[in-house]
Amino acid sequence: DADVTQTPRNRITKTGKRIMLECSQTKGHDRMYWYRQDPGLGLRLIYYSFDVKDINKGEISDGYSVSRQAQAKFSLSLESAIPNQTALYFCATSDSVAGQPQHFGDGTRLSIL
Amino acid sequence: DQQVKQNSPSLSVQEGRISILNCDYTNSMFDYFLWYKKYPAEGPTFLISISSIKDKNEDGRFTVFLNKSAKHLSLHIVPSQPGDSAVYFCAASAQDYKLSFGAGTTVTVRA
Numbered sequence: 285d286a287d288v289t290q291t292p293r294n295r296i297t298k299t300g301k302r303i304m305l306e307c308s309q310t311k312g313h314d315r316m317y318w319y320r321q322d323p324g325l326g327l328r329l330i331y332y333s334f335d336v337k338d339i340n341k342g343e344i345s346d347g348y349s350v351s352r353q354a355q356a357k358f359s360l361s362l363e364s365a366i367p368n369q370t371a372l373y374f375c376a377t378s379d380s381v382a383g384q385p386q387h388f389g390d391g392t393r394l395s396i397l
Numbered sequence: 398d399q400q401v402k403q404n405s406p407s408l409s410v411q412e413g414r415i416s417i418l419n420c421d422y423t424n425s426m427f428d429y430f431l432w433y434k435k436y437p438a439e440g441p442t443f444l445i446s447i448s449s450i451k452d453k454n455e456d457g458r459f460t461v462f463l464n465k466s467a468k469h470l471s472l473h474i475v476p477s478q479p480g481d482s483a484v485y486f487c488a489a490s491a492q493d494y495k496l497s498f499g500a501g502t503t504v505t506v507r508a
Contacts, residue, residue, distance in 0.1 A: 317496075319498075325500055326399075383429040383446065385433075
């Protein structure tokens with residue numbers, strides 16, 4: 285089983301709909317992250333959480349919200365989806381030690397029509 | 398403005414030869430640098446990292462070089478193999494543990 289699991293893997297929806305992307309991990313890491321990947325831009329940080337009671341905005345948080353339901357679960361919501369939120373979304377986790385790499389899920393491909 | 402830049406979108410190399418991927422950064426507060434490899438339909442996987450107190454780190458066929466004065470790092474893959482064909486992302490972090498990524502370089506290893 286994957287250490288970082290994202291659901292769904294693919295989603296097509298319409299403008300204005302509410303969408304939730306879910307992430308769960310079995311690595312026991314405290315820190316969790318949400319990124320989006322767009323062609324030519326690499327991965328950009330949307331939100332991150334260093335523990336269950338900690339939520340922080342990343343560089344592109346507008347239009348998104350998150351919930352850290354438990355140490356192992358971190359969900360990303362688009363309250364009212366718009367076409368320019370069409371992207372590949374990745375969840376990641378990391379240990380609480382400086383320099384430790386982040387571990388990524390396999391991504392959710394989201395298309396908003 | 399992107400703080401980590403990979404100026405070569407693609408690289409084609411013959412099997413057995415060296416692949417050199419380059420990365421530049423602008424934030425002098427970055428103290429860890431990482432390379433990730435990504436295959437289609439999969440998430441990025443960690444490849445190798447280097448701390449700012451070092452100028453070289455080697456792991457098998459992969460070596461990362463860091464030139465702090467030039468704010469430049471490179472990844473060398475020797476020898477290149479067909480399974481190395483993937484997108485490679487350079488990333489950097491400061492004390493806040495957040496990663497800033499470059500746009501990626503697509504490597505194609507030719508037989």
